[in-house]
Structures are given as C-alpha cells and as structure tokens.
Amino acid sequence: MGELQIKKETKQYDAIIIGSGAGGGMAAYVLAKAGLKVCMLEAGPNYDPAVNSDQLKNPWDSPRRGASTKFRPFGDFDGCYWGWEIDGEPYTHANGTKWEWWRARMVGGRTNHWGRISLRFGPKDFKRKSIDGLGDDWPIGYEDVKPYYDKIDQLIGVFGTNEGLPNDPDGIFLPPPKPRLHELMLKKAAGGINIPVIPSRLSILTKPINKDRGACFFCAQCNRSCKVYGDFSSSSVLVKPALATGNLDLITNAMAREILTGNDGLATGVSYVNKTDMLEYQVKGRVVILGASACESARLLLNSKSTRHPNGLANSSNVVGKYLHDSTGAGMGGVLPQLFGRKRYNEDGVGGMHVYTPWWLDNKKLDFPRGYHIEYWGGMQQPAYGIGMGIQSQNGKFAVNGKTKEPGGYGASLKEDVRFFYGASFGMAGRGEAIARADSYCEIDPNVVDKYGIPVLRFNTTYTDYEIKQAKHMHETFQEIMHQMGAIITWGGDNGPQNNWGLANPGNIIHEAGTVRMGNDPKTSALNKWSQAHDCKNLFCVDGGQFVSQADKNITWTILALSMRASEYIIDQMKKQNI
Amino acid sequence: MDRRKSIKALLITGASAGVLVEACKNADKKITDASSVSANPFLGPDRMAEEIKHYEKVAAEKFFDDHEMKTIRVLSDIIIPKDEVSGSATEAKVPEFIEFIVNDMPEHQLPLRGGLRWLDMQCLNKYNHAFVDCTTQQQIEMVDAIAYPNKAKPEMSQGVAFFNKMRDLVVTGFYTSEMGVKDIGYMGNVPNQWNGVPDEVLKQYGLAYSEKELKECAHYDKA
Numbered sequence: 001m002g003e004l005q006i007k008k009e010t011k012q013y014d015a016i017i018i019g020s021g022a023g024g025g026m027a028a029y030v031l032a033k034a035g036l037k038v039c040m041l042e043a044g045p046n047y048d049p050a051v052n053s054d055q056l057k058n059p060w061d062s063p064r065r066g067a068s069t070k071f072r073p074f075g076d077f078d079g080c081y082w083g084w085e086i087d088g089e090p091y092t093h094a095n096g097t098k099w100e101w102w103r104a105r106m107v108g109g110r111t112n113h114w115g116r117i118s119l120r121f122g123p124k125d126f127k128r129k130s131i132d133g134l135g136d137d138w139p140i141g142y143e144d145v146k147p148y149y150d151k152i153d154q155l156i157g158v159f160g161t162n163e164g165l166p167n168d169p170d171g172i173f174l175p176p177p178k179p180r181l182h183e184l185m186l187k188k189a190a191g192g193i194n195i196p197v198i199p200s201r202l203s204i205l206t207k208p209i210n211k212d213r214g215a216c217f218f219c220a221q222c223n224r225s226c227k228v229y230g231d232f233s234s235s236s237v238l239v240k241p242a243l244a245t246g247n248l249d250l251i252t253n254a255m256a257r258e259i260l261t262g263n264d265g266l267a268t269g270v271s272y273v274n275k276t277d278m279l280e281y282q283v284k285g286r287v288v289i290l291g292a293s294a295c296e297s298a299r300l301l302l303n304s305k306s307t308r309h310p311n312g313l314a315n316s317s318n319v320v321g322k323y324l325h326d327s328t329g330a331g332m333g334g335v336l337p338q339l340f341g342r343k344r345y346n347e348d349g350v351g352g353m354h355v356y357t358p359w360w361l362d363n364k365k366l367d368f369p370r371g372y373h374i375e376y377w378g379g380m381q382q383p384a385y386g387i388g389m390g391i392q393s394q395n396g397k398f399a400v401n402g403k404t405k406e407p408g409g410y411g412a413s414l415k416e417d418v419r420f421f422y423g424a425s426f427g428m429a430g431r432g433e434a435i436a437r438a439d440s441y442c443e444i445d446p447n448v449v450d451k452y453g454i455p456v457l458r459f460n461t462t463y464t465d466y467e468i469k470q471a472k473h474m475h476e477t478f479q480e481i482m483h484q485m486g487a488i489i490t491w492g493g494d495n496g497p498q499n500n501w502g503l504a505n506p507g508n509i510i511h512e513a514g515t516v517r518m519g520n521d522p523k524t525s526a527l528n529k530w531s532q533a534h535d536c537k538n539l540f541c542v543d544g545g546q547f548v549s550q551a552d553k554n555i556t557w558t559i560l561a562l563s564m565r566a567s568e569y570i571i572d573q574m575k576k577q578n579i
Numbered sequence: 580m581d582r583r584k585s586i587k588a589l590l591i592t593g594a595s596a597g598v599l600v601e602a603c604k605n606a607d608k609k610i611t612d613a614s615s616v617s618a619n620p621f622l623g624p625d626r627m628a629e630e631i632k633h634y635e636k637v638a639a640e641k642f643f644d645d646h647e648m649k650t651i652r653v654l655s656d657i658i659i660p661k662d663e664v665s666g667s668a669t670e671a672k673v674p675e676f677i678e679f680i681v682n683d684m685p686e687h688q689l690p691l692r693g694g695l696r697w698l699d700m701q702c703l704n705k706y707n708h709a710f711v712d713c714t715t716q717q718q719i720e721m722v723d724a725i726a727y728p729n730k731a732k733p734e735m736s737q738g739v740a741f742f743n744k745m746r747d748l749v750v751t752g753f754y755t756s757e758m759g760v761k762d763i764g765y766m767g768n769v770p771n772q773w774n775g776v777p778d779e780v781l782k783q784y785g786l787a788y789s790e791k792e793l794k795e796c797a798h799y800d801k802a
Binding site for chain 2: 177199
C-alpha cells in the first residue's frame with residue numbers, strides 16, 4: 001500500500017444505507033422512489049440473479065457435484081457468497097459458547113438464497129411479556145405493522161391462504177401450489193393427531209404481478225436465486241428498481257468501518273474500506289441507516305465511539321449487542337417405505353415446502369413459554385453430492401423389489417437399490433421462538449481485528465431450559481408425525497437429553513435478531529418505535545437488530561415491513577425538517 | 580416480464596444472462612462496482628474470484644499415481660457396471676470425479692490411499708499380485724470379502740471401511756452424472772407448470788385433493 005489517506009466523497013447524500021439485504025434494500029427502494037439521493041454501501045460484489053443465478057444447472061455442471069465449500073456452505077449452486085466463515089474476517093466466542101454466524105457478502109445479502117418463508121407476526125408476537133412475563137413487549141403492535149405487511153404482500157408477492165388463525169394473520173395472497181405426494185400423506189397423517197398442516201406462505205410468484213418480474217416456472221431452486229425474478233430477492237426486487245430511479249448510488253465491495261458523528265453527536269456519514277483497492281473512504285449523508293444484519297449493525301455501532309458517544313453510538317443504554325437471539329431449531333428425518341420404487345414424474349414444484357404447520361398449541365398448558373412452526377421436505381429432488389451414500393444402512397433393512405438383500409454390495413444389484421430408494425426420503429424441522437435475554441449477547445473482542453483492522457465480534461450466547469424443553473416437545477411431535485405416516489426414522493431419532501434434544505447451536509438457523517432493540521424507554525432500548533436511535537435522531541436501524549422478540553416466525557417479512565415503515569417516517573421527518 | 584417470454588429466453592440462451600438482462604434492463608444504472616466476480620467459461624456456474632482461485636488450485640493437484648487411478652477404475656466398474664438401464668462408472672467419468680473430489684475434500688485422501696494399499700497387500704498375500712493384476716474372479720472374490728459389512732470377517736474390517744467409502748464416492752459420482760441422473764429418473768430442473776400429483780399416482784396411493792385444495796390452489800392450463 002502506498003501513502004495511507006482517506007478519500008472523502010464530495011457528494012452529500014440524503015441517506016446512506018449500510019447493507020443491501022431485506023432491510024437495506026427496502027429502505028433504498030422507498031427512499032429512492034421518493035426522490036431522495038441515496039448511497040448504499042455493500043460489503044460484497046454486485047449480484048443480479050438474472051446474471052448470476054445458477055438456476056437450472058445440473059449436478060454434473062459442478063466439479064464437486066453440488067457439494068458445499070466454505071464459499072458456499074449450502075452447496076455449490078447456492079445463491080450466497082460466503083457463509084459461516086469469511087477469509088480474513090474472524091469472529092470469536094467467550095466461555096466455550098457456540099454462536100454460528102452466517103454472513104452473506106453480495107448485493108441482496110442473504111435474500112438471494114433464503115427460504116422465502118414470509119410470515120407475518122401475529123398480535124401476540126408483539127406483546128409476549130404481557131402474556132408470559134418473559135422478555136419485553138414491543139413498543140408497537142400488530143395494528144401498527146399490518147398496513148405495511150399489506151403493502152409488502154402486494155409489492156413483493158406471497159402465496160398462501162387466509163385461514164383466519166388468531167396469531168398467524170391473513171394476508172393478501174397469491175394462490176399456493178398444490179401439495180406434493182408426501183405432503184398429501186403428511187396432511188392425512190397429521191390431521192389424525194390434530195396437528196394442522198396448511199399451505200405455506202412463500203414469496204414466490206405463482207402468478208405474475210407486474211411486468212418487471214416473471215412468474216415461477218417450478219424448478220424448485222429458489223435457493224439459487226431466480227433468473228426471471230419469480231421470487232423475492234432484495235437484489236432483484238428492491239435494489240434494481242431503486243437503481244432505475246437514478247437516485248441510488250450503489251457502492252459494492254465497501255466494508256463499513258464506522259459511523260461518523262459530529263460535535264453535536266449527530267451522524268454525518270460513514271467511513272468504509274474499499275476491499276478492492278484497500279483505500280479508506282468517507283461518504284456523507286443527512287441520515288445513516290443500518291441494514292447490515294443484526295450482529296454486523298451492532299458491531300458497527302459499538303465500533304463507532306466518540307467523545308459524545310463513548311460507549312459506542314446509540315448505546316447509552318448499554319443494550320447494543322445484547323438480547324441476541326436466533327430461532328431455535330431441531331429436526332428429524334427418514335424414509336417413507338410406501339414411496340419405495342415410486343413412479344417417476346417431475347415433482348419439483350416451488351423452492352421449498354408447499355405446506356407447513358404453524359404453532360397450534362397453548363403454551364399456558366405446556367412447560368415452555370414460546371411456540372414453533374414446522375417445515376417439511378422430501379420427494380424426488382435433484383440428485384447432488386451425497387446421493388446413494390450409506391446404502392449399506394438401507395439395503396439390508398428394506399426388501400428391494402420384494403427381495404431381502406445382504407447389506408452393502410455392489411454391481412447391478414446396487415444400482416437397483418439406489419433407484420428403488422430414490423424419492424422416498426422425508427424430513428421436518430421445527431423453528432421456534434427463543435427468549436431474548438440481556439445475558440446472551442455479542443460484544444467487541446478487545447484483542448482481535450479483521451484484515452481491515454476493524455475490531456471483531458465476540459459472541460457469548462446460551463440457551464436455557466425454555467429452549468431445551470421446546471426442542472424436546474419438537475422431538476416428540478416429530479416422532480408422532482413420523483409414526484403416523486408410517487415413516488422409518490433414519491436421523492434425529494437418537495436426540496435426547498444428552499444433546500438437548502437436537503437443539504441447534506444458536507445462530508445456526510440464521511435468524512439473528514435483537515441486538516439494537518427498539519423500545520419506549522431510552523434506558524433499556526437503543527431505538528424508538530420508528531427504528532430511530534434514541535441517542536442520535538438521524539440514525540436508524542432497519543434490520544433484525546431492532547427486534548424486541550422474534551416470534552415463531554421467520555423474520556424477513558417483518559424486517560421488510562419495519563424498514564418500509566421507518567423509511568416512510570424518515571421522509572416525513574425530513575419534510576418537517578426534524579432531521 | 581411475460582412468463583412465456585422469460586422461459587423462452589432461458590431455454591434459448593442456455594446461459595441466458597444476455598437476453599434476460601436485455602429484457603429486464605433498468606434505465607441508467609449507477610453502480611460503482613469493484614466486483615470480484617468474474618465469469619470463467621471453464622467453470623460453468625457463477626463463481627466468486629476466491630472460488631475460482633480455490634478451484635484452480637485444487638484442480639491442478641494430482642493426488643493419486645497411475646497405479647492408484649487404475650485400481651480406482653477397476654473398482655468403480657465393479658461397483659457400478661453397465662446394465663440394461665445405463666452405462667458403467669468409467670463411462671460416466673466417475674474416476675475423474677474421484678480424482679477431483681479428493682483434492683476438494685482432502686479428508687478422503689488418506690483413507691483412500693491407505694485403503695488401496697491395504698487392498699493390494701491382501702491381494703499380494705493371497706494371489707501374489709496387486710489387485711489390478713489379479714484375475715477378474717480373484718478381484719470379485721476379494722471384493723466379496725469386504726463388500727458386505729455384516730458378514731465380512733473381523734480381520735477384513737479395514738477393508739469394509741475402505742469399500743464403504745469407495746462405494747459412497749462411486750455411487751454418488753455416478754448418480755450425479757448426466758448418465759446417472761437419467762438412470763435414476765429425475766425429471767425436474769426444467770421450466771414447467773405444477774398442477775399437482777398426477778391422477779394415476781393419486782389413485783395408486785388412495786389419495787385425492789380436497790375441494791378446498793382444488794379451489795384455493797394455483798392451476799395452470801397447459802399450452
């Protein structure tokens with residue numbers, strides 16, 4: 001490197017947005033459409049699903065046949081750059097705790113590969129403390145967010161059905177796809193034990209909604225992102241139209257270092273390192289909007305210390321980084337012997353499940369306070385690395401075309417076995433609500449920096465009996481469903497007290513939230529109910545950081561709704577000259 | 580975008596990017612892109628610069644020697660021979676897949692190298708030849724001694740572990756090849772319209788869509 005200097009951008013923006021995922025993308029969309037001059041910083045390269053998606057690739061197009069690498073932990077065709085680890089960007093753990101941190105580095109962030117599960121929070125989800133005394137209530141309720149859910153349903157598109165459920169609100173839905181064969185079997189079996197199975201709610205276009213996006217053509221590969229924009233990715237559905245307004249400047253490979261503040265304590269801009277030329281830059285704006293992900297946004301705030309904000313920005317309450325929580329997760333899987341030797345047809349459908357189970361019980365009658373929903377998968381999926389492995393544990397257990405065989409083997413008989421078992425697998429996973437706690441958190445590691453010299457996060461997250469008992473309940477439910485379906489459990493059946501009933505490490509489910517939470521009291525929250533920092537009125541956080549609790553629902557739809565709400569508030573406050 | 584047009588674009592172009600970008604193009608793009616993504620025609624899928632670097636490194640390595648590769652070829656075709664449905668493992672280039680995957684997943688290297696040597700030593704002691712130089716009958720006799728975990732003799736346990744790994748890699752390599760995917764009958768990964776489970780399959784399993792499902796679910800008129 002030559003002489004180190006900071007390059008200051010002369011252009012003064014109305015808003016600087018850090019991150020281009022669901023939160024940042026929505027803010028860019030709303031603000032750029034409203035005519036504001038917006039600058040978006042993204043730590044990864046540009047990504048446009050129309051260009052970059054690996055949709056419709058065959059397993060043999062990958063030299064590793066779709067197996068994962070550290071660059072693509074969910075497989076070689078997955079539409080996400082990086083994942084659990086990024087070269088040169090470590091994170092650390094305190095006291096042997098085990099947070100797993102997924103980071104996407106690309107325009108659109110994790111929304112390029114996410115599951116498109118688009119669930120509204122229900123009225124109870126904003127008021128959990130009032131119900132069970134744990135955690136805190138949100139400073140807003142369902143009625144505050146509902147108008148934004150309605151707008152997002154129509155702007156982005158989501159399929160589902162109106163079921164009139166008390167805490168899984170109806171929406172403005174496109175028609176869902178018909179259930180697949182194993183999903184029909186599931187519905188029948190679960191119905192017999194009073195577990196509801198209803199059409200899933202995914203942001204995938206089963207009908208076209210505008211001229212800019214194509215409708216789904218049922219290749220089942222939403223995780224690779226969609227070349228015709230038939231599903232929701234922030235890159236294609238929000239950032240791209242925002243760019244088309246001419247009001248958005250997108251700077252890629254820009255790793256935010258800190259939020260700059262003036263003598264009055266207000267935010268003035270952002271400093272970042274350009275990962276390509278490794279030079280330091282500063283960009284100035286009237287407001288700064290964090291959408292870098294719950295943990296990355298907390299890291300930025302904690303690293304933005306100044307005389308006016310000695311504890312980090314927006315952190316006079318000392319809550320930034322605290323209340324970090326993820327969805328709980330546990331799973332089970334096996335085979336459906338009735339599907340052995342099944343007739344072949346194309347059953348791809350959309351990317352992901354066509355039906356799911358919303359939380360159906362009353363926690364007052366259970367020994368754990370919060371619920372979970374169940375996701376399902378199975379059927380004749382595209383072969384990938386791993387197919388046919390471990391056949392010796394299957395082909396002795398089940399007669400193949402009427403013949404009982406010695407486990408293992410080789411030759412033409414083995415080929416027969418692989419064909420016979422194909423398409424019979426079935427599995428499920430619970431995704432539940434954990435309690436957000438002050439003593440489960442991330443903080444700045446005093447000793448470690450990343451390759452850019454930015455202090456990194458150290459995690460200290462734990463689960464309590466509440467989450468473990470919930471995982472136990474999941475386990476028992478899964479066993480019951482598998483039994484009712486006549487399935488043979490091949491994995492997950494051994495989970496028990498020895499491994500917390502299969503409860504995944506926190507972070508593993510990739511729904512982190514709570515680190516920059518909102519609230520009415522500036523002493524116990526970082527943001528007010530408009531996602532605006534109590535300590536710094538021209539600073540906003542629109543990602544999962546602002547969540548007080550995260551419900552038994554995937555959080556993306558609520559991130560989008562809250563970001564739209566905050567962005568409209570920003571426009572209003574700017575008009576009133578309040579910021 | 581019109582669905583038919585977009586699907587047509589996908590089908591015509593294969594790589595498809597050009598047409599679609601044209602079709603969906605936005606106005607005046609203002610991206611300051613110091614992008615590290617580049618398109619490497621040899622790799623097929625979209626790759627980050629870091630992935631390309633990793634791929635080029637591992638693809639250039641050569642772990643197995645000629646004798647080991649020869650043994651892998653013979654074993655591959657014993658595990659997946661040609662039958663009335665599809666060809667053999669070597670026809671599907673499974674040995675080449677194994678040669679690559681041990682570089683990409685180095686954890687396979689030692690068990691395979693050691694296992695191949697174990698196999699040769701067994702054959703040398705028993706038949707006075709390395710595995711590939713044994714007669715076909717001797718090779719099958721050897722494989723039979725390690726291919727069935729439950730009935731293999733205790734002293735064959737290392738061979739069983741080796742053969743399990745070989746079988747895993749050969750089967751997975753074959754059934755992810757073009758030939759293997761056709762063999763297994765996977766019919767997806769093509770633009771289509773999902774109208775539910777075929778009637779004859781519903782009938783086979785004694786299932787039917789409910790009135791509610793038929794009313795609320797998407798249905799498409801096939802052109």
